[in-house]
Amino acid sequence: MKPSEGVTAEIVVQHVRSLIERGELRPGDRLPPERELAVQLGVSRPSVRAGLRSLAAIGILQTRHGAGTFITDGPPTLGSEPLSFLAALHGFTRDEMFEARRALEVGIAGLAAERATDEQIATIAEEVTGMFASLDDPQAFLIHDIRFHRAVAAASGNPILASLVEMVSALFYEQRRKTVENGRDLKQAAQAHRAIYHAIRAHDVKRARAAMSEHLSVAQQAQALENGDAAGTQVPAALPSFDAPAHRPRRPARVSVPAPASPTSAR
Amino acid sequence: MKPSEGVTAEIVVQHVRSLIERGELRPGDRLPPERELAVQLGVSRPSVRAGLRSLAAIGILQTRHGAGTFITDGPPTLGSEPLSFLAALHGFTRDEMFEARRALEVGIAGLAAERATDEQIATIAEEVTGMFASLDDPQAFLIHDIRFHRAVAAASGNPILASLVEMVSALFYEQRRKTVENGRDLKQAAQAHRAIYHAIRAHDVKRARAAMSEHLSVAQQAQALENGDAAGTQVPAALPSFDAPAHRPRRPARVSVPAPASPTSAR
DNA sequence: AAAGTCGTATGGTCAGACCATTGCTCAATC
DNA sequence: GATTGAGCAATGGTCTGACCATACGACTTT
Numbered sequence: 001m002k003p004s005e006g007v008t009a010e011i012v013v014q015h016v017r018s019l020i021e022r023g024e025l026r027p028g029d030r031l032p033p034e035r036e037l038a039v040q041l042g043v044s045r046p047s048v049r050a051g052l053r054s055l056a057a058i059g060i061l062q063t064r065h066g067a068g069t070f071i072t073d074g075p076p077t078l079g080s081e082p083l084s085f086l087a088a089l090h091g092f093t094r095d096e097m098f099e100a101r102r103a104l105e106v107g108i109a110g111l112a113a114e115r116a117t118d119e120q121i122a123t124i125a126e127e128v129t130g131m132f133a134s135l136d137d138p139q140a141f142l143i144h145d146i147r148f149h150r151a152v153a154a155a156s157g158n159p160i161l162a163s164l165v166e167m168v169s170a171l172f173y174e175q176r177r178k179t180v181e182n183g184r185d186l187k188q189a190a191q192a193h194r195a196i197y198h199a200i201r202a203h204d205v206k207r208a209r210a211a212m213s214e215h216l217s218v219a220q221q222a223q224a225l226e227n228g229d230a231a232g233t234q235v236p237a238a239l240p241s242f243d244a245p246a247h248r249p250r251r252p253a254r255v256s257v258p259a260p261a262s263p264t265s266a267r
Numbered sequence: 268m269k270p271s272e273g274v275t276a277e278i279v280v281q282h283v284r285s286l287i288e289r290g291e292l293r294p295g296d297r298l299p300p301e302r303e304l305a306v307q308l309g310v311s312r313p314s315v316r317a318g319l320r321s322l323a324a325i326g327i328l329q330t331r332h333g334a335g336t337f338i339t340d341g342p343p344t345l346g347s348e349p350l351s352f353l354a355a356l357h358g359f360t361r362d363e364m365f366e367a368r369r370a371l372e373v374g375i376a377g378l379a380a381e382r383a384t385d386e387q388i389a390t391i392a393e394e395v396t397g398m399f400a401s402l403d404d405p406q407a408f409l410i411h412d413i414r415f416h417r418a419v420a421a422a423s424g425n426p427i428l429a430s431l432v433e434m435v436s437a438l439f440y441e442q443r444r445k446t447v448e449n450g451r452d453l454k455q456a457a458q459a460h461r462a463i464y465h466a467i468r469a470h471d472v473k474r475a476r477a478a479m480s481e482h483l484s485v486a487q488q489a490q491a492l493e494n495g496d497a498a499g500t501q502v503p504a505a506l507p508s509f510d511a512p513a514h515r516p517r518r519p520a521r522v523s524v525p526a527p528a529s530p531t532s533a534r
Numbered sequence: 535a536a537a538g539t540c541g542t543a544t545g546g547t548c549a550g551a552c553c554a555t556t557g558c559t560c561a562a563t564c
Numbered sequence: 565g566a567t568t569g570a571g572c573a574a575t576g577g578t579c580t581g582a583c584c585a586t587a588c589g590a591c592t593t594t
Binding site: 033063065066068 | 543544545546
């Protein structure tokens, strides 16, 4: 049981939860206005706002000033903030992060090799191509890197694993956007990704797992050298403005990070 | 960028974050009173409360009526609610959950086999013993089951992986508290856990991974048969009152679920 | 028909008050 | 002197009501 957290706000949370479970609220749907919810549930508007804020904090819904409150749309995701705070609070090291990511992604690579559809394989191939095409543009390369790993996660067919790895990975990419590798690393990385792709395409589970493991080991060491530290350095603890691009229902406006691209949930 | 979420509340969140990053706030510490924070940051008290509520929602801090607001103490944890809502929202199946858990725990078992200290191994052994001692008491058995997996996660030495698997596992245990297996399953499960323990004690990475994988596969099938479904059933989507026992600083009061037992962070 | 303007709906913020709980102080009591 | 109980101050929880800021559609104008 949560230590305190109030009572009336919890009514709101439970109400929204039941609406979701009963299928009356689905991703993208709009909730009733706060004032209306208040009278419906017999609580004050501040309490409604408190409950909604809790749900917004864990990524269940998003509010748009002047427009309304909406159930978060797009692929299932957990958000990187909780982990980011946890890292700041308990001093997670970058190596621990990498290790967690490797444990996840190796399993994911294996599942992807088992199940990837032709279409998913094609998507993965596209990102590999994109990598080789941007060996001279680290920023663009990074975009394809992110999307490659997303595509593999989607091909695993397991949205939970995809969400988890997305959460862990998010902390790296923000950091990597600045400290970009040199050209030689990029070519090496591209080849590593191609190897993973080939294994998945061949539905070779064992090789896919090995290739992913190898890739992440190399990447980890490369980054350690880059930052010239003794592998015990804490994670930067910043995340100035990563947060996936908000997924506004309309407005294709997309500048920096690529679209979430529906990792795995089609449902 | 978060879609909206207000601005003043975000000031509060960032302030707390910076306090944490500067080491001025550590787990267990008490924050200034809301009224004081309000004047310090030049925002109204409702805004302070809004920011604090966001942080409370992601498990960073806890409020105690009449006492104050505290940075969450105890082992790092992410909380199961976000995943629970995500499950309700996107209809995760139980098999997907099991698969995610297996991917995580197999990796964890391998790391535990590599690194487990004698003390950690002893803790694991204790839970195995407890299982065999409660073959006739499914409730007690489940407690030891939970603690066994926690102990293995702690022995992996990676608090991030421990947090992730705890988050995923939480959804099972609440369900299992009711639908308890029969005696034969219990004995089988106890033996499976013992096999994992033996592999870890022998620091046999490969065997530890294989044993964990096997154990979770069997458990998955057993649970599928129990609920007599076609493996596609959605997760129950309830979690009436799981939430780890609040970790009150004082008051050893502990009844149902076992102590968090400091998975991995000793600080 | 296109473009700009206005108005309404809706979330964001604030102020102030009062309630509920906690935990301590201090006095009464044994 | 130790214990217990009442009282009090600190602190979070809730409410009312008002006003501001934004978004989006309807309407007007060109």
